[in-house]
Amino acid sequence: MDRIKRNERLGAMTHLLIQTPNKIHTFSEFCEMFGSAKSTISEDINMIADSLSRFGLGTVYTISGASGGVIYQPSLSIDKVKETLDNISKTLSDPARILPGGFLYTSDITSDPAICEILGRIFAMRFWQHSPSFVLTMETKGIPLALMTARALNIPLVIARRDSKAYEGSAVKISYISGGEAGHIETMALSRRSVKAGQRALIIDDFAKGGGTLQGMVDMMAEFQSPVVGIGVMISTAVPSEKRCRDVKALFTLDAIDAANAKCVVSPSEEFIHAIE
């Protein structure tokens, strides 16, 4: 391989950093890959850091010491966060999304790879400081969003099921209350292998109305002696304002849905934006 120019290194290094958010890359990894001195790689890293920061595309920083190296943190500028949430809330406020029974159709959004990717980054900005060890979600609709949040934080995703499965081994199974005021009992199962005592859980789901499923996940974590360090949902309904689960951080609020008048109002959460500003 002939001598590698700076411009060639910059593309490849940017790729490697961005593909592995929140993962530490050692300087020796890059020195070996490009056959360059540490001082050269260090200059390259500074250039990439300046470039991404200037365009609000995330932060590259260096951790010194024996276990040190370079990390890419996929944060976004606050303007980009606002613009993203504004655009998605407009899409979600389309009256064509109103379903019989006053439900909101969101499945196309909750499984859109690009939308989940950027919302995962935004959740990561809010919760990374609480050092979660894994992301927990309950099947099915929240999985894409939870996966992208886990990816942005470089931690595993754990999926709770409605029932235990032979191919997931022994499981803990609990009952929880779901639905409206009266509520009904549902079950949730989680493979014993999936979480170790003391690991820190970040709960992510797509939608909260009563908050019962979220509280079910909190109760499940108590069974595993795993502290819950954050709870994030994509959309929370304004009504009921009292949820079965506390401290839920929502990206959007479903303020109103009215089939008779073909009116649907979804707005970005000011509180969420303020918290990451």
Place this chain on the structure above:
Amino acid sequence: MDRIKRNERLGAMTHLLIQTPNKIHTFSEFCEMFGSAKSTISEDINMIADSLSRFGLGTVYTISGASGGVIYQPSLSIDKVKETLDNISKTLSDPARILPGGFLYTSDITSDPAICEILGRIFAMRFWQHSPSFVLTMETKGIPLALMTARALNIPLVIARRDSKAYEGSAVKISYISGGEAGHIETMALSRRSVKAGQRALIIDDFAKGGGTLQGMVDMMAEFQSPVVGIGVMISTAVPSEKRCRDVKALFTLDAIDAANAKCVVSPSEEFIHAIE
């Protein structure tokens, strides 16, 4: 904003291209963003293309014409594909993964963001030439892998459910045969809004034994008048060799699982590797 140097542009442009695989970026988008001439941006693109190609990190290419622009295709070098599949097959062959009943524990792998990301790229390499319009999977375990495949192809993900849900609107519901030789009847539901007639389906799932669930998805696509252009699974069992569904492309074969002798053999599919070489 003062004048932007080439090194600054390279980091930001690499980021934008890589974050949006298989999406066309116009030259004017970059010219406007960086305040540069088209010739300058064109040179930048060539540098990024050379850099990524040299290190086996994907292909950047230019489409000419009015609707043209620049695309990043997240392909991997064949050596990187082999290394990735070898490493994962070793992890999966750990006898500690054998569960009572002769099942293989894979949930930690199928929901690992980094593993799903790279396997999604490998699926994309195999199937992009068939121009799928969306990826279809059946809840639950295959969702992370299907999402990452959809992301690499820049197409939506559609999730079939065991039963229809009020919050997904009217649905098509079918019965299909799942399980071993005798089989049992299961149901599958898919929201009518999620697929339009004529859209091309790529089916992705985590595991195929009898192939009944895959065939169920094929039958479901017939209901939607949606042609199936490819079927990919992460792991296919060697036994039974005759599946209920044909033309299934697996990344790995589960050759043997023997609880009594603590032996488990998972190997990369030579056929799959050969097909993308």
